[in-house]
Amino acid sequence: MIRETYVLVERELKKWVGRRGTFFISLITPIAWLALFGKSLNFVNMFSSAGLQGANPVIVKQYVDQTLLRLFGTTNYFAYLATGMFVVFAFFQSVFGGVNIVFEKRLGSMNRLRMTPAPRSSIFLAKMAATLVRTFFYETILLVIAVALGFSVDWNAINFIEAGAAIALLAAGFISIFEAIGFAVDNQEIMFSIVNLINLPLMFASPALFPLQQMPWWLRDIARFNPLTYAVDIVRYNLLGVHSFNILEDWAILIAITAVFVTAGLLASLRVLENY
Template sequence: MSQTVTPSPTNFEKLQTEGAIETPPSSGLAAFRQEVVALTRRLFIQLQRRPSTLIAGIIQPVMWLVLFGALFQNVPQGLFGDSQNYGQFLAAGVIVFTAFGGALNAGLPVMFDREFGFLNRLLVAPLASRFSIVIASAIFIATMSLVQSAVIIGMSAFLGAGLPSAGGLAVVTAIVLLLVLGVTALSLGLAFALPGHIELIAVIFVTNLPLLFASTALAPLSFMPTWLQFVASLNPLSYAIEPIRYIYTHSNWGFNDVVMQAPFAEITMSTALLILVGFSTIGLMSIRPLLRRSFA
């Protein structure tokens, strides 16, 4: 007569039963969500240990507002379009460039993870999707950018730039998120493609100031020579700056309103938003082949 022997549960199974170890989710969507949450939490833990990153990211744009606003406070009214003062004109540029700078630096943590070997371990892990690395970085940078933008908007209102309406603030938030998503994807692509952090830092330094001055952040298109007007009209930052600036200067704004007189066309607010959507989509699509790479 044979006797059936029931194997005793292993320690791992006991821990799972007791809830000490979380059972991995069965569905791909749940696994992807769990990966995004874990990777995002790791970035916020790093920020908690080094809060100087956020503090410096808030102090710098406030200094831009105060110093540049004071530098041009005596310019004749109407010189910078419909803006009541230069602080109101500058606020949109500071919001966008702060978000852009933070997103451009998004690749640095990934590059350091790559150099220290953590990224390789992550890439060989049974991830539901490597795209979770991109989404986690985008969530982290977007949160940082929204905090910085809130401080900039509050400070600019204190300095006399005014405060957009609730609908205007919603559009400003959407513009910041679209810009952050696209630039973060491009920065992460550079972190995967470049050989080391020295090269990535060099690209960041070389890119920052030219894109700032070749945009409408500091001066309107009408102040620029013709060739620079074309360059600024092709700069994605201008398509984020001008809608925000229009919202600041027009309380009764609409999506069909012209926000920028480019040399080749009149750009409406809806057109600018569509261009930002396309820019973010291109950024996300361009990084997909690089996510399949493995590193020695």
């Protein structure tokens, strides 16, 4: 099975490399959030224009820094946003693993793939592995862009490994779920409807953009059941030194969620592939 999986991963990556336009399209959303949303929020100017024009700029900046530190745990909101977007972007990339399956089914390439002697589990694992490779390639590009825009990071190898592991766990879990949906759905309109139903609610019901403490109580409760919440907390802790929960609990919850998602996604996908 290892050999078949490797061959299928190579096939998936060759298809990806051949779609040059996909590279730029996939980066548009996170770059827009970082460059437009993240850099446009100049809190010093916001407070100054809100009636503090005559105040000493140094005093205004001190007040803003204290407020940001109390709300976000850091005086640099762009860094806070960037660490959240690393996780959100990995989540968005997970979606494409399922979307691609729907298009392959409509084009007939999935039928040809099923006619090969490769085990059905190899098809599932290969698509997961290829999506993870694409995700971390894009994550590297996104990190470079964030640094170019002013994101300051401590280049500690252990912190990067732990942050990357959290992103990989989150991505693997959601890739599995979206693969199962992709195998079960034949219509791309239905697939995109499901994607739109899941994507934004999960992003906004997480601390990717704003801390949970600033959310309504009911949204905070929802966020505690959101896998993105724990991945963001781990990544932010390792790259920024800011966290909202116990890190060991974050890891335990994220690993448990990933195990459930991967198992459920694999079983559901195999069931569809056997009867497809």
